Amino acid sequence: MSTELEQKLDTLTDADYARGLEVFRGGLKEAEASYLNACVRCGLCAGGCHYHRTEPELENVPGRKLDHIASVFKAHFTTMGRLAPGLVGAKRFDRDMARAWVDAVFGRCTLCGRCSMNCTIGIPLPALFRAARRALGAMGLVPEDLQATVENSLQHGNNMAIEREEWVETVEWMEEELQADTGDPEARIPLDKQGARCLFTVNPREAKFFPLSLQASAKVFWAAGEDWTLASDGGWDLTNYALFTCEDDQAAAIVKNLTDAMTRLGCQVLVIGECGHGYQSARWMGPEWLKQRFPFPVVSILELMDGYLNEGRIHVDSARNQEPVTLHDPCNLVRHGGISEPQRRVLRRAVANLVEMAPHGVENYCCGGGGGQLAMSRYRNRRLAAGKKKADQIRATGAKVVAAPCHNCIDQLSELNKEYQLKVQIKTVAELVAAALIVPTHSEVLP
Amino acid sequence: MPNQLFTPLGTAVVAAGVWAVAGLLVLRARARAFGSRQPFAAAAGDPAAGIRYAFTGAMSPGAKESVREHLPSYGLGLAFHGGIFTAFALLALSLAGFELPRSLWLGARALLALGAMGGLGLLLKRLLKAELRGLSRPDDFVSNLLATAFVALALVSPGQAWLLSAILLLFYAPLGKIRHCLFFFMARSHFGAFFGRRGVFPPGGSHVH
Numbered sequence A: 001m002s003t004e005l006e007q008k009l010d011t012l013t014d015a016d017y018a019r020g021l022e023v024f025r026g027g028l029k030e031a032e033a034s035y036l037n038a039c040v041r042c043g044l045c046a047g048g049c050h051y052h053r054t055e056p057e058l059e060n061v062p063g064r065k066l067d068h069i070a071s072v073f074k075a076h077f078t079t080m081g082r083l084a085p086g087l088v089g090a091k092r093f094d095r096d097m098a099r100a101w102v103d104a105v106f107g108r109c110t111l112c113g114r115c116s117m118n119c120t121i122g123i124p125l126p127a128l129f130r131a132a133r134r135a136l137g138a139m140g141l142v143p144e145d146l147q148a149t150v151e152n153s154l155q156h157g158n159n160m161a162i163e164r165e166e167w168v169e170t171v172e173w174m175e176e177e178l179q180a181d182t183g184d185p186e187a188r189i190p191l192d193k194q195g196a197r198c199l200f201t202v203n204p205r206e207a208k209f210f211p212l213s214l215q216a217s218a219k220v221f222w223a224a225g226e227d228w229t230l231a232s233d234g235g236w237d238l239t240n241y242a243l244f245t246c247e248d249d250q251a252a253a254i255v256k257n258l259t260d261a262m263t264r265l266g267c268q269v270l271v272i273g274e275c276g277h278g279y280q281s282a283r284w285m286g287p288e289w290l291k292q293r294f295p296f297p298v299v300s301i302l303e304l305m306d307g308y309l310n311e312g313r314i315h316v317d318s319a320r321n322q323e324p325v326t327l328h329d330p331c332n333l334v335r336h337g338g339i340s341e342p343q344r345r346v347l348r349r350a351v352a353n354l355v356e357m358a359p360h361g362v363e364n365y366c367c368g369g370g371g372g373q374l375a376m377s378r379y380r381n382r383r384l385a386a387g388k389k390k391a392d393q394i395r396a397t398g399a400k401v402v403a404a405p406c407h408n409c410i411d412q413l414s415e416l417n418k419e420y421q422l423k424v425q426i427k428t429v430a431e432l433v434a435a436a437l438i439v440p441t442h443s444e445v446l447p
Numbered sequence B: 001m002p003n004q005l006f007t008p009l010g011t012a013v014v015a016a017g018v019w020a021v022a023g024l025l026v027l028r029a030r031a032r033a034f035g036s037r038q039p040f041a042a043a044a045g046d047p048a049a050g051i052r053y054a055f056t057g058a059m060s061p062g063a064k065e066s067v068r069e070h071l072p073s074y075g076l077g078l079a080f081h082g083g084i085f086t087a088f089a090l091l092a093l094s095l096a097g098f099e100l101p102r103s104l105w106l107g108a109r110a111l112l113a114l115g116a117m118g119g120l121g122l123l124l125k126r127l128l129k130a131e132l133r134g135l136s137r138p139d140d141f142v143s144n145l146l147a148t149a150f151v152a153l154a155l156v157s158p159g160q161a162w163l164l165s166a167i168l169l170l171f172y173a174p175l176g177k178i179r180h181c182l183f184f185f186m187a188r189s190h191f192g193a194f195f196g197r198r199g200v201f202p203p204g205g206s207h208v209h
């Protein structure tokens, strides 16, 4: 167990535990109260979890992780938990329990929700793990590096603390590359275009490490003649790591960057680049955090590309992507986001040979990098070990390319590629589409 | 079968039944007191369709890996619950003084026998598998033993001992994990509505903005 955590546990006072419990209780509604009463401890969720698949031990059973939380709920909020704690397994929230919570919900869980689908009762376990993470946050027990990522977003408007000048320079450089690539000196990557139809948002990792993926998205927009823009100030970073710390006020402040940019630039559609948690944050959680219905649709770029192909706004030649491609399903995009088919329809047109993993879609396995795991260095070894399930899935397809519509997943998959010698290339869907694009002539590109 | 309703044990069974229902209603009221959530995000699918799917297709082996990989446990669970429902139906008939038509007896006895074997099988699994033992609380064993005894006695000795087992089972129902007879439906409804709204359930449903 990390010394950082032990030191923090040493400093906790009764008031901290009381605050944690209060926050935990405050995050529960009827749904969560039902879930906490419903588990029958059958253990059938075990195989649903990639942690348990790769390391079959009790602490990796989702029902066990839930039980740590349910036992505290029983002890503090139920009559039977107070009257007969030994019988029903109620336990007070103390130092050992706080440690068990941290280990269960930060150390052994990516909030992927695969266990929910396999639960006998139908308990969406991540809802309860999130309530626990929120309580731990109120006690100062969120791992420091994960919290630091959130602080970056709050202070700099993006999670990698990229300064405005650096971002603008990157975009300008990408625009030159796009012009060279398309042969169109008019090809643009618009910044702060007032009244553009789409505000496109990206993962800061694209600016720092994967500019080619930004260029690929821009090339698709160019070919489709889309009216789009990026924001130069707050509102270009789609990530929201407060989804993982579960501190809703901070999550709200971060997602507000996007809604403010929509208002500032007068755009009609908020387009989320290829990022699972970014999509769940903006599409599903954002309105809840801000307690308002968004006056504009939030769509994934995957849906846009699907639409372009359907409407004949772009054309692709699958022969340009000859190598077998498999598709990774990011949990936040597919299982928690409901976006499962657009990327498949796009890839069936853009690549010659799409090989599905078994299982895939809603039943996909997490890559192991979700839930903020990539930002929590203390669990690195566990994260890589748990990723073996995904590595095995990829290897079994025989694919040479993994399409991963999520930059978080791409990071984890890249590490798995090295760790398990997969010898695959990992690309975004837009990169594969851009490679297959039948490039229109200048006059064909709509203004 | 004589009407047992007004015998002391029969009256006690009814009282235990009232206790169980009242207890479960209190638990439901307490859960509801946590308040509900009015989502702001525009739905991409239909929560009602999600709920329908959650109670049907989502529980089938085709949709659930945990079922596919644990077919014996799935079978034991189905048999156990089938036996419990059968035993309660027989209890109601017996309290009301009705005889089960002879043509149905064989089927009922088969369901009870399978139910008792299901309960016993799940109990043995819980005892023998180290990981499941680690996950278990005394409540799990008490709940199983009470329900299994109730089913088994309905089969082999549907007399006073059976009524006594019914009283114990009904008394315990709202206290321990047997409360899942209520919370299964509440939890699964919320589960279905959640994934229904997001356009995840039912599979292949249209995803709208």
Ligand code: SF4
Pocket: A048, A049, A050, A051, A061, A062, A065, A108, A109, A110, A111, A112, A113, A114, A115, A116, A125, A126, A366
């Ligand atoms: S949410 Fe995912 S990682 Fe967490 S316990 Fe469930 S299956 Fe395992």
Ligand code: SF4
Pocket: A038, A039, A040, A041, A042, A043, A044, A045, A046, A062, A063, A064, A066, A118, A119, A120, A121, A122, A123
């Ligand atoms: S499958 Fe569901 S009910 Fe069974 S132990 Fe896991 S969380 Fe609990």
